[in-house]
Amino acid sequence: MNTAIRESIIKAIIKGVQRNGERWFSLSQDYSACYVPVDSGNLRRSGIIKMDSEGYFLGYLCRYAAAVENGIPRDIPITGDQIIHMKNGKTRILHNKRVIFIRRKKLSKFSWIDLFRTGKGGRKEPGIFVTISKIKARPGQKFLYRSGIEAFKKLPDDIIAELKRERSDWKVTT
Numbered sequence: 001m002n003t004a005i006r007e008s009i010i011k012a013i014i015k016g017v018q019r020n021g022e023r024w025f026s027l028s029q030d031y032s033a034c035y036v037p038v039d040s041g042n043l044r045r046s047g048i049i050k051m052d053s054e055g056y057f058l059g060y061l062c063r064y065a066a067a068v069e070n071g072i073p074r075d076i077p078i079t080g081d082q083i084i085h086m087k088n089g090k091t092r093i094l095h096n097k098r099v100i101f102i103r104r105k106k107l108s109k110f111s112w113i114d115l116f117r118t119g120k121g122g123r124k125e126p127g128i129f130v131t132i133s134k135i136k137a138r139p140g141q142k143f144l145y146r147s148g149i150e151a152f153k154k155l156p157d158d159i160i161a162e163l164k165r166e167r168s169d170w171k172v173t174t
Contacts, residue, residue, distance in 0.1 A: 012166040016159030021056050023158065024151035025049040028058075028144050035143040036060075043068060060144070071140030078133055097131045 029047055031038045038044050046062035059065070077096070084092040084099055 008166045009163065012162040013159055015165075016155070016162040018051060018056070019158040019162060020151055020155045021049060021051075021058055023154060024148050025058050027151055028147035030147075035147045037068060037141055037143065058144075067140075069140050069142060069144050072135060072137050074137050076135040078135065094131060097133050099131050 025047065027033070028035050029044060030036070031044065036044045036047070043060060043062045043065055046060050046065060048061055049058045051057075060069070078098050079096055081096075082094045082098055084094060
């Protein structure tokens, strides 16, 4: 086989794999097909795809991306202190607990803590918060894995399409 043709085939295979990686990434970004979950959009925006001399990297860089993908296998107790600034100007320290913003509403009869959070533009938004003492176990959503399975079904097609593009440059010598 001609060396130029061999190099062209290798180049086409690499381009086909890159094309499939781009397909995989765009599939994983598709929340309408139930791949990447979108609540605030941070996870979706943290997606990255790049190719360098070491290989191909596709993933999500958000700090909780692995927990969403793989799940949390067991309840994880929360440790440490969290300082809370209440809207009456007082400060409260929670030991081994965390506060989660729930919704804007008036203080209810339940054991909610009426606080505020800093919203867009630095405004204080009133809200009702609840404390948690552990992060509950939950199954992973496997959005990256599922999109990869769908993308890999098209890998041969992507490689063949790139081989057809390169074929026009091949010159057969005898």
